[in-house]
Amino acid sequence: MWRHVAANAFTFLIVGLFLVGGLIVWGKGQYDEPGPLSQAICVQVPSGSNMRRVSQNLADQGAVSSASIFRIGADYEDKTGSLKAGSFLIEPEVSMKEIVDVITRGGASTCGTEIVYRVGVTRVSVQVRELDPATNRFAELAQFDQGAEEVPAAYTETRDKADVRFRVAVAEGVTSWQVVNALSGMDIMEGDVAETPAEGSLAPDSYEVRKGDDRMALITRMQAAQETLLAAAWEARDEDLPINSPEELLILASIVEKETGVAEERRQVASVFVNRLNQGMRLQTDPTVIYGITNGEGVLGRGLRRSELRGETAYNTYVIPALPPTPIANPGRASLMAAAQPDETPYIFFVADGTGGHAFAVSLDDHNRNVAEWRKIEAERGAAAAGNASTGGD
Structure with missing residues (x-):
């Protein structure tokens, strides 16, 4: 009898083990598929x-078939304690395993509502926008100029939410003074920047920040990023460049940055200045003259006068036969590489062609x-603008 009971018990144990094993295999399939x-x-x-x-939130939204299996899988991978706060885009048909990786990996949030402070050459704007997961497109909720007397309610309401993201997007070609001035007007940041960083030392890019972050800490991040970009460009530079130091490369890149906004032209523009330096010619570039007038503090807002083109200043490249003493803006990666690896061309002149x-x-x-063709285009545009103004046209 006891032998029969033991045999039955052993049978049940084997069956149980098979059932447990099958359950584990099924659960792993659910987790990985x-x-x-x-x-x-x-x-x-x-x-x-x-x-x-x-896990319950994901189950309620139909992203996982079982909240329990999701948690067991996360525990098994030892990722439960690595959960990160943020807003995460979950793509269709992703597995539980992939979702666990997304919400425990960390880094920048990938969806939700964000406020972007855009530091541009002529203005600083604030944009409130929200990502629509279904279309993967942002819907704009509000946009206004920083310092505006009336701030949209969408901004103040969004700013104070716990899950909102903040980014500072710095455009290529802005000056260090413009960056510091913009950061000073951002009400989500704290601390002062005692001294304007060296011109050209800040990397234009998009930086994720948090409410209460220190302004100087962000400046330090920008400086470290630009040091890395400059070192890479200097390492990759053409051997025969008439450039003797990384600082000179940075100066040349800043001029290229201010002379063209057309990506495909950067290496051609750089080639003109390199050809001029090789031939001992003056660079004769307006942006350097403008920087000598404004010191990078804002936009000139008018054309250059003849007296300013003749004035002997350290930045007047119509007078000095070399690079100016410092960069005239903060160049981005593309302009740094254009200065380091310019096209090989015979060009020593360029002028606007009316297309940008x-x-x-x-x-x-x-x-x-x-130049004559460009003057003709300018005249035609001026006449068209005057005609619109006189007739009340847009």
């Missing part, structure tokens, strides 16, 4: 949340013809 989500969603993980709440780009020339005669 594509999930049931049919449309992308944005999952918000508040600070202080836990895996139980997040430039017409390049080898001889002065060709250049003068290009």
